[in-house]
Amino acid sequence: NPFIGFLAKQPVTWLQLDAWPVSREARFGGLFALILVLLVPLKNTWQRTVLLLCLPLSVLVLLNQRDGKLRLHVLDVGQSQAIVLERNGRAMLVDTGIEFNSGFSVAASVIEPFLNYHGLVPELAFISHGDSDHNGGRAFLSRRYPNLQWQGEGSNKPCLAGDTGYWNDLQWRVLWPAREYQDSPALSKNNRSCVLRVQFRGFTVLLPGDIEMPAEKMLLERLRSPAEIESDVMVVPHHGSKTSTSWPLLQAVDADIYLISYGRHRGYRFPHRYTLERLARKNRPWLGTMKSGQLTIVSDGSTWSLELPFENR
Incomplete structure (x- = not known):
């Protein structure tokens, strides 16, 4: 598909995970949450959008908490x-x-x-x-x-x-x-x-x-x-x-x-x-x-x- 090939060449479509200022566990937790959101059966598009925005963020915050030590x-x-x-x-x-x-x-x-x-x-x-x-x-x-x-x-x-x-x-x-x-x-x-x-x-x-x-x-x-x-x-x-x-x-x-x-x-x-x-x-x-x-x-x-x-x- 030429269109997909074109998108794949654009830097904005790629995320360099090791450049995120969060722990390795938080990165994978966020990706897991993203996959989960896409698989959850929902009737309305807006519900999926809200989950898409909030759930990965929540997981990132939870897994990336610092203990102050x-x-x-x-x-x-x-x-x-x-x-x-x-x-x-x-x-x-x-x-x-x-x-x-x-x-x-x-x-x-x-x-x-x-x-x-x-x-x-x-x-x-x-x-x-x-x-x-x-x-x-x-x-x-x-x-x-x-x-x-x-x-x-x-x-x-x-x-x-x-x-x-x-x-x-x-x-x-x-x-x-x-x-x-x-x-x-x-x-x-x-x-x-x-x-x-x-x-x-x-x-x-x-x-x-x-x-x-x-x-x-x-x-x-x-x-x-x-x-x-x-x-x-x-x-x-x-x-x-x-x-x-x-x-x-x-x-x-x-x-x-x-x-x-x-x-x-x-x-x-x-x-x-x-x-x-x-x-x-x-x-x-x-x-x-x-x-x-x-x-x-x-x-x-x-x-x-x-x-x-x-x-x-």
Whole structure:
């Protein structure tokens, strides 16, 4: 049929489901409701029209209700890092994973599919530092989400100790780098990493990028009170390298659980046994993405729980 062929070529006749800002379950629920409306026997056309308009909308609202909890997702992106903070259908990113010289990017293969699956459009993104395993997906995500606001390395809002802000009822605070070390060649890129502490009511998370022991020492010396860095959850810096996660840092943060983003790599053996020995002294659990896959912490602002969506894969 030429007419149907003509309609099929028009963009307005197609709906890209993964672009809807709703969950995967809500999308399929809406389609199910649409099919149901078309099959229900009704005498009057206006009745079918009302159902057609209202029933899918009702199902979408029902299935896409948000519970108000914060979800911290440490994505499984191999030997790199990409973190998504999600609450009430809104998303914030911290680091964007690696992009290889071949053009393969975990932003395209992991981050964007994760966002689409959960019906999320990122609004704010922090880049801890310029290494490709943390900053590799920035160009891709900038193209895919042109309204995404960037902060940290390479943006017009670089991280500076003392900076604070609010996003989606979360407070974020930059603990490092200090102004005098922001662009100092005396410190490596790793040691100039943006260290973020995120607070949701009474729940706190420390995201220290790739800082190493020299920066850890200077950071701790600058604190006015240990409470500034104490956190319920800490993402272990520099993928568990032996040059990071000093004993003084572990004592100061005093987290209940430690999460490590790392993967199989010929040049590195992360997490290093020295780091694991220090973590063992804390007598608190740690988990890594290479063995457990994606790590998700869910908090209502006072308590938290751990979800391992791919533990049994």
